Amino acid sequence: MRLDKPGQIDRSQALRFTFDGREYGGFQGDTLASALIANDVRVVGRSFKYHRPRGVFSAGSEEPNALVTIGQGAASEPNLRATTTELCEGLVAQSQNRWPSLEYDLLALNDLFAPFLGAGFYYKTFMWPAKFWERLYEPMIRRAAGLGALSGAPNADHYEKAYAHCDVLVIGAGPAGLMAALAAGRAGLDVILADEDVRTGGRLNAETVEVDGRPGADWAQAVTDDLYAMGNVRIMTRTTVTGAYDGGTYGALERLSPDVAARTGAPRECFWRIAARRTILAAGALERPVAFQNNDRPGVMMAGALRAYVNRWAVSPGKTVTVFGNNDDAHRTAADLLAAGVHVAALIDARPEASTDLPVRFYAGAQVTNAHGRGGLEAISIATLSGIDKVQTDCLAMSGGWNPTLHLTCHMNGRPDWSPALAAFVPRDGAVPGLVAAGACRGDFSTHACLSGGLEAARAVIRELGKRARKIDLPQAEDAPYRISPLWAVPGKGRAWLDFQNDVTVKDVKLAATENYSSVEHMKRYTTQGMAPDQGKNSNVNALAVLADATGRGIPETGTTTYRPPFVPVPIAAMGAGAQGAGFAPQRFTTSHQVSVDMGAPMIEAGLWYRPSYFPREGEKTWRQSCDREVGMVRRAVGVCDVSTLGKIDVQGPDAPAFLDFLYTNMFSSLKVGRTRYGLMLREDGHVMDDGTTARLGEHHFLMTTTTAAAGQVMKHMEFVHQCLVPQMDVSFISVTEQWAQFAVAGPKSREVLNGILDDPIDDDGFPFMACGPVSVMGVAGRLFRISFSGEHAYEVAVPARYGESLFRLLVQRAEELDGGAYGMEALNVLRIEKGFITHSEIHGRTTAFDIGMERMVSAKKDCIGKAMAARPGLSGPEREQLVGLVPTGAVKKLTAGAHLFDAGAAPVRENDQGYITSVGFSPTLGHFLGLGFLKDGRARHGEEIRMVDHVRQIETTCQVVDPVFFDPEGGRARG
Amino acid sequence: MRIPCPLCGSRDIREFDYMGHAQALDRPEPEAGAQAWDDYVHNRDNPAGPTRDLWFHGLGCGAWLVVDRDTVSHEITAAALARDVKGGAA
């Protein structure tokens, strides 16, 4: 119900929302949880395993019960905490884990079977027979257990990732964080103040404490206004710092306010990576429940949360409230309730020595032993010295004490220390380099201690960063001592919940201990305690205390489980933001891309590049028809192909020849200026890395090419060789891949095409095979290389990229006039297979120069990368699989890449494997399929029959082993 | 994680590629023998504690760095240009 007091809601802005299809009202400033409470909605979800009805439990991101699905259809998001979901006009929320409805859930039957569903149940029950697991047990369990479900449709919502940098990151904007930010900001440091709430103030918004004589929330607002005015303090509300990482890097998830997120192009959430020189953790503390029978009934909630609902949102979850605790906060809760005009039926303090002046029915040294009321709390049983009292109540606020929110201090393998005085773990100094904890997360619980702790932490950081702290007066505030007597679980029968989200009870933890899962990490996995989306924020310390008790060890000896990021769930969509669709990876387009697309060419991806597969012409129905035509065109007339994607590296300097000699297996120092040479490059382990042609443009100037796929890898390798192995060499290199648009012009009529565009025509004498040099292309300074990847008389002509599209158009047009035209990757591949030229299909990382028949290219005159290791035994010889050609000779005429080779009579099993096929293509020139592959001792086996078996596609072909050069083995066509 | 590039300053780990131990700088002579080459190319210690390895600032300045790093605490104590470490600096 809504209380008749102001709170921090704006009653002038009424909002409508629906929950499970029913319409309700709330106000600006409400959370979904506070609005549901205002509307007396008590049951908000069903529990994970037993499907028990559950109500709102907390008022923050630690909420275990009130998980809902927000939105509809593709954009719906499951498992959102109602306690941190801002209410907005038209919000659509659904409860989860119930069928057919929240009130009547068939799987609530699980609750009746609870005695059988304890810890380790699945492990014990479904062990046998093994095959039933996948088919029967797992689907069954998955349907019965679980929280919300994804829609299954692609989510069109926008997510974002971003980077931020600061001198000081302050995590948490409660009294400690505000003071820290104020001091650091005044000292002139760049500050980021992050808080997961929609407003700054932290607990000051939830309590009735005063700071400097005014309401805490007002003080917080005034400080916040100061911070905004500074300019060097960036306040990030709605932002949860989720993880601490090496080098002062923090992850943070920002939820945008609903009105901003609704705008076009706006993200719903943003995942920040924040680099901070220093960090002040002022994350506060989390209140912990007390375990007693049926403590999960709707209406049982945390005392601090109840104060937040009453004070901040002016709602009360009950008309007749009881309060149970083991510390002074229980009294504070009762006082706030009374001040707000809510009836307090009883105040129960577990401490025998406790007393109160409050006008309430008071029990000292008593404990709540049971909560009654199936659909929601109706009464509680209280064990007193004189017996059991039953008190009618519809809401019980409980406080088992406070746990400092020290999670981030443990993200880099740190462990917290146990404080007997606080009955809680406190962070260990220095656990995260550059991070200091201040305020409640350090165990300083009074408002005064938080304010002064924040200020002190900031002063230390200011000094470390070499700045001068300005004088700041510490505001006046209460400094009440924290008095607590530990109480983890009330003894008694029945199930008492520890982990509400994963349905883990005291019994389960005791059972784990009995069955010798006595290490806290084993207990966690056996019972699943702390493994739900809330990661045990409410239950970890309680569970290990129960475990410590059950095993007869102390809490410090029992220790904690490992705290890991993220502190709150982070959607994968936010972490990978921007990397869907066109943002997945850069798309690299050649200068001829648009022309090729306009010609109808389908594009295939080659690394990041897009290249045309083929250029279909009228009447061609299949890619093969186009490909066959294009191959024939090149062999008979002339073809044009964009080869700009090959890596081009400009190598200069007096030591350039020596450097290339070291990089490649063969010699480049002996190459004449104006000539081009094929080169082979090894990795240091002796296997082939890449190949390509290198042109000598000047005495100390080379232009080397790499394959399209390996361009980046080769560049990195060259930088390594130069900087790490031979830095004394005077050589420099830079990629010019993007500078030049380069086109292959291949075929008998290639020179005819070129002489139409070159300002000075070329002939065979002036420009023989493997020549290179500068040319003038219609007035533009270009380069020409007489090299061939097709085996035909061919050239590659390059112009600065700005002219690429224009030159491609002209070349294609001229080629078409000569009965030729553009050709794509398919034809390029067939042409090179016909010639036995290798690509990365053959030099796939496991082949040596010997394997591909190029061992003679490893020069004996000099050292080179990979030479020593290539000489190892086992990297050459008849046992090696060697490059061969294969042609079908039997009834089946098809070859497939990836198929394996077997001797004619041998069974096609792994033990008999003789090799495999790497490349295949149908050769229109020769009229049948061709294959390149690797065969054991293959070079000695030319002429042999061999069986190709494709186990995947169920194809068997009888082949003959032949030389890998199928067409024009003498190479006369390229020279002619 | 951040690496202090001697040229670019402190940079996010995503700009770097990892290569392995800095012993890759000490390439044996061609005739050093099989064991020396095997050690150079393949064999690496796996220390828990201080180590020295090579990182490539590929998305930054393109320099190869020798980085002193603790595999337990993840602390980075030094980063230098490989070409300087190798002693062939221009």
Added chain:
Amino acid sequence: MAELVAKSPCAGLLPISEGGVTVSEVDPGPITAIAPFRGKEKTLNTALTRAHGLGWPAPGQSDAAGDARIQWFGHSHALLMGVAPKASLANHAALTDQGDAWAVVRIDGKGARDVLARLTPLDLRPAAFPVGATARSELQHMQAAITRVGRDAFQVMVFRSMAQTLVHDLQVALRAVAARG
């Protein structure tokens, strides 16, 4: 006779504008990569200063004199932009034409830094990255060179072939920043 027609890397893609931030293509003029030969750093510096009024830039620095600009470009290179290099520089350094290799854009407006914060891990706070500062870094998934050319203005260079992706990624960031208002 026909002529070769020049096309700029971002032709047809720019300008775009959203929420007061504009991305436009820059014609950088000639771009030449300069890599000093071993031991020639000093003479190169002198020759550069004499030829173009600009010295060799320190790491992360750029400078301008008249039409000529020089921009540090990684561990071994600087880019001379806006003017053709004097031929004599080739005595001291390797010169490589890069005038067609890069898509060059300028991001202008109050939110320019916020836009880039969505795309690059660089620290672009004014104190860490003042006007004239330049860096090689990552822009979404691309290798980029980012230079601050004004209080609220940055020059961004990526490979020419990635111009379309650059504009796409900037467009997304521009919209998201504008939507926050």
